[in-house]
Amino acid sequence: xxxxxxxxxxxxxxxxxxxxxxxxxxxxxxxxxxxxxxxxxxxxxxxxxxxxxxxxxxxxxxxxxxxxxxxxxxxxxxxxxxxxxxxxxxxxxxxxxxxxxxxxxxxxxxxxxxxxxxxxxxxxxxxxxxxxxxxxxxxxxxxxxxxxxxxxxxxxxxxxxxxxxxxxxxxxxxxxxxxxxxxxxxxxxxxxxxxxxxxxxxxxxxxxxxxxxxxxxxxxxxxxxxxxxxxxxxxxxxxxxxxxxxxxxxxxxxxxxxxxxxxxxxxxxxxxxxxxxxxxxxxxxxxxxxxxxxxxxxxxxxxxxxxxxxxxxxxxxxxxxxxxxxxxxxxxxxxxxxxxxxxxxxxxxxxxxxxxxxxxxxxxxxxxxxxxxxxxxxxxxxxxxxxxxxxxxxxxxxxxxxxxxxxxxxx
Amino acid sequence: xxxxxxxxxxxxxxxxxxxxxxxxxxxxxxxxxxxxxxxxxxxxxxxxxxxxxxxxxxxxxxxxxxxxxxxxxxxxxxxxxxxxxxxxxxxxxxxxxxxxxxxxxxxxxxxxxxxxxxxxxxxxxxxxxxxxxxxxxxxxxxxxxxxxxxxxxxxxxxxxxxxxxxxxxxxxxxxxxxxxxxxxxxxxxxxxxxxxxxxxxxxxxxxxxxxxxxxxxxxxxxxxxxxxxxxxxxxxxxxxxxxxxxxxxxxxxxxxxxxxxxxxxxxxxxxxxxxxxxxxxxxxxxxxxxxxxxxxxxxxxxxxxxxxxxxxxxxxxxxxxxxxxxxxxxxxxxxxxxxxxxxxxxxxxxxxxxxxxxxxxxxxxxxxxxxxxxxxxxxxxxxxxxxxxxxxxxxxxxxxxxxxxxxxxxxxxxxxxxxxxxxxxxxxxxxxxxxxxxxxxxxxxxxxxxxxxxxxxxxxxxxxxxxxxxxxxxxxxxxxxxxxxxxxxxxxxxxxxxxxxxxxxxxxxxxxxxxxxxxxxxxxxxxxxxxxxxxxxxxxxx
Numbered sequence: 001x002x003x004x005x006x007x008x009x010x011x012x013x014x015x016x017x018x019x020x021x022x023x024x025x026x027x028x029x030x031x032x033x034x035x036x037x038x039x040x041x042x043x044x045x046x047x048x049x050x051x052x053x054x055x056x057x058x059x060x061x062x063x064x065x066x067x068x069x070x071x072x073x074x075x076x077x078x079x080x081x082x083x084x085x086x087x088x089x090x091x092x093x094x095x096x097x098x099x100x101x102x103x104x105x106x107x108x109x110x111x112x113x114x115x116x117x118x119x120x121x122x123x124x125x126x127x128x129x130x131x132x133x134x135x136x137x138x139x140x141x142x143x144x145x146x147x148x149x150x151x152x153x154x155x156x157x158x159x160x161x162x163x164x165x166x167x168x169x170x171x172x173x174x175x176x177x178x179x180x181x182x183x184x185x186x187x188x189x190x191x192x193x194x195x196x197x198x199x200x201x202x203x204x205x206x207x208x209x210x211x212x213x214x215x216x217x218x219x220x221x222x223x224x225x226x227x228x229x230x231x232x233x234x235x236x237x238x239x240x241x242x243x244x245x246x247x248x249x250x251x252x253x254x255x256x257x258x259x260x261x262x263x264x265x266x267x268x269x270x271x272x273x274x275x276x277x278x279x280x281x282x283x284x285x286x287x288x289x290x291x292x293x294x295x296x297x298x299x300x301x302x303x304x305x306x307x308x309x310x311x312x313x314x315x316x317x318x319x320x321x322x323x324x325x326x327x328x329x330x331x332x333x334x335x336x337x338x339x340x341x342x343x344x345x346x347x348x349x350x351x352x353x354x355x356x357x358x359x360x361x362x363x364x365x366x367x368x369x370x371x372x373x374x375x376x377x378x379x380x381x382x383x384x385x386x387x388x389x390x391x392x393x394x395x396x397x398x399x400x401x402x403x404x405x406x407x408x409x410x411x
Numbered sequence: 412x413x414x415x416x417x418x419x420x421x422x423x424x425x426x427x428x429x430x431x432x433x434x435x436x437x438x439x440x441x442x443x444x445x446x447x448x449x450x451x452x453x454x455x456x457x458x459x460x461x462x463x464x465x466x467x468x469x470x471x472x473x474x475x476x477x478x479x480x481x482x483x484x485x486x487x488x489x490x491x492x493x494x495x496x497x498x499x500x501x502x503x504x505x506x507x508x509x510x511x512x513x514x515x516x517x518x519x520x521x522x523x524x525x526x527x528x529x530x531x532x533x534x535x536x537x538x539x540x541x542x543x544x545x546x547x548x549x550x551x552x553x554x555x556x557x558x559x560x561x562x563x564x565x566x567x568x569x570x571x572x573x574x575x576x577x578x579x580x581x582x583x584x585x586x587x588x589x590x591x592x593x594x595x596x597x598x599x600x601x602x603x604x605x606x607x608x609x610x611x612x613x614x615x616x617x618x619x620x621x622x623x624x625x626x627x628x629x630x631x632x633x634x635x636x637x638x639x640x641x642x643x644x645x646x647x648x649x650x651x652x653x654x655x656x657x658x659x660x661x662x663x664x665x666x667x668x669x670x671x672x673x674x675x676x677x678x679x680x681x682x683x684x685x686x687x688x689x690x691x692x693x694x695x696x697x698x699x700x701x702x703x704x705x706x707x708x709x710x711x712x713x714x715x716x717x718x719x720x721x722x723x724x725x726x727x728x729x730x731x732x733x734x735x736x737x738x739x740x741x742x743x744x745x746x747x748x749x750x751x752x753x754x755x756x757x758x759x760x761x762x763x764x765x766x767x768x769x770x771x772x773x774x775x776x777x778x779x780x781x782x783x784x785x786x787x788x789x790x791x792x793x794x795x796x797x798x799x800x801x802x803x804x805x806x807x808x809x810x811x812x813x814x815x816x817x818x819x820x821x822x823x824x825x826x827x828x829x830x831x832x833x834x835x836x837x838x839x840x841x842x843x844x845x846x847x848x849x850x851x852x853x854x855x856x857x858x859x860x861x862x863x864x865x866x867x868x869x870x871x872x873x874x875x876x877x878x879x880x881x882x883x884x885x886x887x888x889x890x891x892x893x894x895x896x897x898x899x900x901x902x903x904x905x906x907x908x909x910x911x912x913x914x915x916x917x918x919x920x921x922x923x924x925x926x927x928x929x930x931x932x933x934x935x936x937x938x939x940x941x942x943x944x945x946x947x948x949x950x951x952x953x
Contacts, residue, residue: 217777285904301893335863352790
């Protein structure tokens with residue numbers, strides 16, 4: 001099976017359409033950014049860069065948001081935000097909410113906000129009987145200690161670590177099978193070793209809340225601004241490194257073209273981020289940096305072929321050479337991008353909520369990154385070549401790079 | 412099959428075995444499925460976002476340590492000036508790194524300068540601007556840097572001791588590397604770090620001091636007793652209201668204490684907690700002193716017992732307890748108070764581990780609950796398997812038998828990736844799993860590059876063997892090129908990122924490097940084997 005046999009498209013003739021498309025995407029995306037940041041005084045930054053508190057809570061049933069909101073208001077947290085999570089893939093997550101607090105300006109301890117939220121949750125949804133600790137937030141160590149004391153399996157002095165292992169199995173079952181919330185001790189009866197006396201002992205000593213804290217993130221102001229600075233530097237250094245690398249392998253105009261194309265990719269991806277209301281977190285920066293590297297790939301493959309064809313097709317006009325190079329590598333480009341796109345698409349659909357923003361950035365980035373190689377980077381080199389005349393811009397005559405290419409061709 | 416090819420396969424097989432062994436063979440040779448699972452869990456280190464746990468970043472208030480050095484210098488300089496009979500008007504700390512000495516007697520100015528230059532080499536001296544006979548001392552930059560580093564190292568050690576004493580599994584305590592005053596603490600499995608945070612941050616400075624007078628209800632009252640100025644060598648310290656015994660009032664009381672303590676936390680040899688003997692239901696902390704300190708303490712307590720004097724237990728600059736000394740105490744003592752079992756244990760732990768040289772502020776706190784960790788693993792594995800299947804199906808359909816070659820290379824790539832991480836002890840995070848998926852997607856690129864080139868060569872008329880050879884040769888440089896750019900990006904990510912993001916960079920880099928090996932060496936070997944069995948003119952299945 002083969003696609004793309006004998007393709008002969010005049011890519012450089014379509015430049016103005018590609019550029020128009022890019023400008024359109026940029027405009028749409030950045031209009032959205034403008035609206036979010038300037039008009040609504042919002043931000044695209046996630047908690048990593050903005051600072052603040054986020055508490056992810058899962059409830060056993062539909063989240064009682066009104067009750068929660070009232071409780072938070074009474075605790076003095078009237079400006080907290082409560083949001084649901086839109087992950088439709090994971091079964092339990094339709095009962096998840098995120099409670100957010102802006103970073104505190106006062107000098108109080110970092111986790112003051114989180115403690116208040118926890119207090120509200122415990123007092124409002126604690127699970128009834130006061131004084132008993134909550135099974136859903138108990139650690140294996142706590143359970144083991146309790147069971148050892150009660151000794152429902154009547155092991156006497158032969159305890160060893162049997163209760164520790166049982167506690168581990170109970171918490172594993174709670175976390176893996178019941179998403180961290182057990183609503184009745186009966187749900188644990190299939191756990192190896194959880195005999196009725198064990199379950200009775202547990203129900204006597206523990207209450208069951210109907211919520212569980214999945215995650216809590218608190219980022220102070222100093223860390224937020226540090227990370228913003230570092231993210232910016234890392235991206236700039238990476239781009240600079242690429243520019244140098246390509247300038248060495250080819251010529252500086254190719255390096256500049258590639259960097260401009262990558263810049264274009266990042267800007268469009270960020271625009272899409274705003275359109276789809278994703279937040280920029282540390283992992284998103286990881287995705288963007290990966291895209292920087294990945295977008296270079298296609299660009300390099302095309303430039304590689306251009307350099308090779310320049311030797312073979314000395315008499316043809318430069319744009320035609322570039323077209324031919326793109327056509328020759330098209331099969332490979334579409335295949336690779338297609339496969340990478342498929343894998344990150346699978347990641348976006350199946351990879352869960354935590355990676356959602358990351359995989360979205362990759363999905364958009366792979367598509368844009370591929371198209372920018374022949375839509376932006378190649379045209380830039382062609383235009384430069386037109387205004388600076390002549391061929392042979394791929395490899396300087398007499399340069400070390402040319403010697404290497406000649407040597408490779410001879411082999 | 413030629414001998415060379417045979418050896419190639421032996422090598423590949425050895426690599427494969429080494430990888431499998433690295434993942435499930437250590438530390439105990441697997442004799443049963445349970446041991447196998449245990450080994451796997453042991454070898455693959457899961458990050459906090461997959462295992463659940465707490466991640467804390469704390470900032471050491473280094474200015475305190477610098478300011479303390481300044482204070483100590485002021486005290487010492489005052490003492491020396493008096494000892495050498497050098498008259499002066501005032502000696503004052505201007506800020507953390509500057510001391511001002513005013514009105515130094517002109518006739519003693521040379522002895523003053525000699526003194527500073529010989530005894531106080533941490534400071535540079537200059538004439539104070541706008542002051543006749545005034546000198547300004549500035550702490551040297553090298554000294555400041557030194558204090559910063561020593562304080563950080565000491566804080567790291569003390570925190571490490573405290574956390575180890577808590578008995579948590581595999582904690583990480585290290586400098587963050589982001590800023591020179593930050594420490595990173597990772598506590599796997601700890602869903603609620605509140606207790607650990609208190610232990611980490613406790614000052615832990617213990618002092619046993621003679622009580623001069625007190626308790627007073629306010630500082631003003633204390634000063635009024637002495638005509639408005641403190642007796643030399645003393646200091647006012649606040650204390651809890653029940654420090655002198657059960658009290659009716661609440662609120663802080665004040666004591667006048669000796670400035671220099673008899674015993675400090677550094678003289679402790681051991682500390683532990685036990686149920687209180689005179690206050691059943693609550694707990695107390697017992698400590699033992701070192702022999703050197705015991706002698707000093709014994710003499711002190713004997714002297715005080717004779718005159719009914721009192722001693723204060725000062726913890727983190729607050730008087731915990733001020734009691735009458737009834738008899739000579741040699742080497743042990745105790746701190747009573749309304750401690751619960753847990754708070755007594757924690758205090759004993761902190762005393763054993765030593766005091767922190769400067770206080771700590773928390774900058775970042777992230778806790779991942781175990782249920783989220785379990786979900787993340789499940790979703791990550793699901794996505795990995797999904798993408799692997801999608802890619803495999805495509806490869807076999809599009810490249811037929813050569814597609815199977817690519818699939819084998821891909822699987823080996825992943826095996827090497829996982830094994831390398833196990834051998835090196837790299838941590839697998841959720842973004843790291845995404846890195847594995849990206850390796851799958853990007854790694855296939857190498858095979859595609861080669862196969863497309865082979866197809867081109869076949870189209871231009873070559874037969875199977877030379878087409879394969881040219882394909883690999885021509886594609887080699889391009890494969891390196893494309894991997895280099897992604898690897899360079901990932902290296903920057905590793906340098907800049909923390910925790911999960913680093914995990915991503917690590918898996919991506921290792922995966923791509925392993926990919927060069929599998930897509931070139933291994934794929935080539937498989938092709939060569941296939942070619943050796945094929946007729947020279949036969950059609951290659953690609």
